[in-house]
Amino acid sequence: MKPGQWLQPRHGSQEAFEKDYPKIEATGVDVICPGCKETVHLTRRGPTGKIGGWCKRCNRGAGV
Numbered sequence: 001m002k003p004g005q006w007l008q009p010r011h012g013s014q015e016a017f018e019k020d021y022p023k024i025e026a027t028g029v030d031v032i033c034p035g036c037k038e039t040v041h042l043t044r045r046g047p048t049g050k051i052g053g054w055c056k057r058c059n060r061g062a063g064v
């Protein structure tokens with residue numbers, strides 16, 4: 001599994017992240033959270049095509 005990176009700019013909440021990454025996509029891509037090293041499923045896509053997921057433990061968005 002690939003190490004992930006924090007999404008920039010940082011989202012203040014999961015709701016803010018989901019607003020910025022409005023499309024739900026089953027990408028099948030998992031990354032290692034840069035904070036807690038748990039698996040983060042990248043299930044959302046932003047308008048620019050960027051994919052991301054939310055780490056509940058770190059309360060922060062991660063991507064590739």
Ligand SMILES: [Zn+2]
Pocket residue numbers: 033034035036037038055056057058059
């Ligand atoms: Zn984490």
